[in-house]
Amino acid sequence: MTAVRRTVLVGASTLLLVVSLVTPASGSELNDVLAEASYATYTASRLVVSVWGGQTQVSREFVERANGMEMVRRDAGWSMAGNGRAVSMGEEPKGVAFVTHQRGVDSTRYTVIERGKALHMSRPCQIVEVMEGGIVRASFIVDDRSGAILVAEIYDGSGDLFRRTTLSDFRAYRTYEAPTGGSGIPLEVVMPEAANSLPDSLAGYQLVGTFSAPGGSEQGFYADGLFSFSLFVLDGRTVVSGFEEPGLLITGTGVYDLVPTAQAVRLRWQDGSNHFVLVGNLPPDHLTDVLGELPTPEVRGMWARWWQRLFG
Template sequence: MKRLLAGVVAGLLLIPHGVALGAELDELLEESRSASYSAEQLISCATPDGVRDALIELQQRAGEVRYFGKSKSTTEVWSGYGGWVVQSDGSVIDSANVDGEEVLPAEEPRYQVEEAGQALYLGRRADTYVLRDGELARAELIVDRATGVIMSVVTFDDEGGVYCERTFVSYNPNVPEWPVVESDPDSEALVASSESTLPEELAGFTRLDVYVDDDGLDFGYYSDGFFSFAVFESDVEIVLDGGVVYRVDGGSYAREFTPGQVTYTWPISNGGMALIGDL
């Protein structure tokens, strides 16, 4: 499972879930998560290593999201409340179940939601919201008025420039029809754990959940209230095919930007570590 986990986590991070936010933003995200629809999404990010873009198909139903790359690959990543599944050519090749802990609402949410007017998006009435960290705009959301689905997310860097755009280029509000897939009897269960070597706070991000698999390896999920990342441990060194290697203070780490996310990996004495997020 560990060798596939990096690709699986990518699916988990495309749409934040289980994050404690301010009331308005929490309601917007919850309504979007509960809707059913199909869409094509264009992702384009201006990263330090150049522009990264992709066109993906996604389908959502009852809180579960299925992602399909617009390429010749037939591998599909499914994520939703409670776990994920990797399927290739109609067969489950890996999966995991997560038993998480409830996250309590933050007393003072970091981000504030500002209404920014009405919009017409893909021929549908919508509303625009700006997410602010103090005076700094960090994201702009366009929300379909009839269904509550977030159809466009634009995130900004610390200087106010556009960093990443995730926009629907097609949208079908009907409930998608999915084939029945039998669960994998050998799937691993990750159980919420109170014992972990991962810190509770990391660079302004709070550890919301931490899990441990049957080999005792850590998996942690962090958020600052909107942006998020996962950190996990592997019993083998994690190699990025297209990553750039950096050397700092006698150690090394690799970094790779892909559309909508960044991955960092580094070796440890008994394997490897990885951080994957929408940073």
């Protein structure tokens, strides 16, 4: 009897310990983690590695982050984004600013689990896992003091690592002058518009905002609390440069032109009357689900392929 009681006591204690170490939290806590990370103030080198269609994309950049603004220096150029504004210094410096209020996004499809404390780069950190149903969708190492996500691992639907983002040479600051580059660059100001042809939700992603885009096209911004993408619906005659030598993404719904970067996937296809361009950071299985709910690529015949080759 004593042995049975001891076994029960030990079992109960172990269960309590496990429950206390692994604390599930609601989807709203995912917003807290991401919001705190977006307002962390730091400088760091950032390495992003992702795998698309068997090909590895790598990006290394220096990041300054303060007051929600992030300045990224890569090679000789730089870009800046934050609070609805993005400025890039390419051959022709340009910027865009969105005047909008972002609606709250329902992130209930994710659950946050705190896996415990750890030391990373000699900094006390929290290990956090983001669960989507029964699978681990993301794993974060979050700096205790600044709230910055020092390591982010994103997994695809089969549990394979799909993207890894690592901050090194990390320095957190209590006060840091926000990056102010590009103050003289003319900005295109974009106002929200009523949705014209875009669905309210796509495979668990909610339509957060609709905006006009160049050439009379429409931009829908979709998010699910962790990932986001923009869907551009362009007139069929619009030419999108940057897809001159695309890779191909083949799904059950068709063949898409694919030009990925380490941070984002970029797709283009045409359904006969419209061009579609999708840009976002969503994982491959989410992307397949989203594409399944959108107009599918037309099957181009010989004449169309010839025309495409001649005139782009």
